Each structure stands twice: as structure tokens, then as C-alpha cells.
Amino acid sequence: MADRSEYDAFVEDAWSRLLRTAYLLTRDWALAEDLVQTALLKVWLAWPRVRQEREAYTRKIVFNVYVSWWRRRWRQVELPSGEPPDRTETADRMGEADERETIWRALGRLPARQRAVVVLRFFEDMTEAQAAETLGCSVGTVKSQTSKALAKLRVDESLLVRRG
Known part of the structure; x- marks a missing residue:
């Protein structure tokens, strides 16, 4: 029974941090909760x-499960939904919401591995070594994936600036 109380205390302490990480990966609160x-x-x-x-x-398990879900999703047929959900934003926070939406869209265009590296390095503030340990890969892989992700984000940003 001691193991159960230790586990319960761990879950209570880590839940919000794990959920935030999962949300940054999935961009969906329900999927993030399922992932955690x-x-x-x-x-x-x-x-x-x-x-x-x-x-x-x-x-590390969160990231591994996320990657396996992402791989599985590519093999499934996606069906469009009827209508997008209604959004209610207050006028004074519209700029903040637009910026946040732009960031989520940009992250969403990254491949799963690159998105995982960006979330760990820049949202979770991990070192390259910590990110490599979490993802179970080498520091060199973290560096190359970070470089590729940032290059893709820069290209996406320059396209947005030209359109705007």
C-alpha cells in the first residue's frame, strides 16, 4: 500500500507539468489528458x-506514446468534422489569441520528432542532453532536429510576413 500512496503523491505533484507538455505536443486538451x-x-x-x-x-513515456500515436494516425483515414467549434474571445485579448494560434499552427506543421524537440528545448527549458535522454536519442540528433525545426519555423514565419 505504501507504493500506492507514493504513486498517488507523484501523480498529484507531476500532473499539471505533464499535462502542459502533452498539450504542447497534441494541441488538444482531451488528447493531452489521454496521453498523460x-x-x-x-x-x-x-x-x-x-x-x-x-x-x-x-x-519520456509521454513522448514515446505521443510518437507512436502520431505514427499510427498517419495510417488511419481522417474524416473531416461538420463544423469547427465556436470560439469566444474577448476583444482586448484577440491579438494574444492570434499570436498563440500562429504558434500552435507553426508547431503543428513540424514533424512529430521536431515538435517534441522544440517543446522540450524551448517550452520545457531542457538542455540538449536532457532532451536527448528524454527522447532516447543522441545529443547530435537533438541538435539536428532542433536546427531543422527552427529552419522550418523561420521559413513559415517569412511566408506569413510576405502574405501579411
């Missing part, structure tokens, strides 16, 4: 073996 819950289930199954760096271990 799936990761936490996997952590619970391995809980007796996980002694140190539990949050880092869980974060």
Missing part, C-alpha cells in the same frame, strides 16, 4: 522498478 493518463498507467505498471528520476521517466 496512458503514460501514467505505464508508469504504474513499472512503479516498483522506477526509483529515481520518476518524472523524467514519465516524461
Whole structure:
């Protein structure tokens, strides 16, 4: 029973940070919650073996599950929905909402691996080594994926500036 109380305390402490990371990856709160819950289930199954760096271990699972979902989604047929959801924004926050939407769209155009690296490096403020550890790849891969992602984001930004 001690393991269960430790696990419950861990989930309570880490939930909001893990959810924020998952949201930055998925750009959907419901999917982000599903992603975190799936990761936490996997952590619970391995809980007796996980002694140190539990949050880092869980974060790595979040990214691995996200990548596997992304790969699976490419093999499925996507069906369009009827109508987009209604959006209610106040006039004084429209500029902020537009900027946030631009960032989400830009992140959404990145391949899954590049998006994961950008989220870890710039939203989670991890070092290259920490990001490599989380993603289970080399520091060189993190560097190259970051470089490619930033180049793609710069191209997207220059296209937006020319259109505007």
C-alpha cells in the first residue's frame, strides 16, 4: 500500500507539468489528458522498478506514446468534422489569441520528432542532453532536429510576413 500512496503523491505533484507538455505536443486538451493518463498507467505498471528520476521517466513515456500515436494516425483515414467549434474571445485579448494560434499552427506543421524537440528545448527549458535522454536519442540528433525545426519555423514565419 505504501507504493500506492507514493504513486498517488507523484501523480498529484507531476500532473499539471505533464499535462502542459502533452498539450504542447497534441494541441488538444482531451488528447493531452489521454496521453498523460496512458503514460501514467505505464508508469504504474513499472512503479516498483522506477526509483529515481520518476518524472523524467514519465516524461519520456509521454513522448514515446505521443510518437507512436502520431505514427499510427498517419495510417488511419481522417474524416473531416461538420463544423469547427465556436470560439469566444474577448476583444482586448484577440491579438494574444492570434499570436498563440500562429504558434500552435507553426508547431503543428513540424514533424512529430521536431515538435517534441522544440517543446522540450524551448517550452520545457531542457538542455540538449536532457532532451536527448528524454527522447532516447543522441545529443547530435537533438541538435539536428532542433536546427531543422527552427529552419522550418523561420521559413513559415517569412511566408506569413510576405502574405501579411
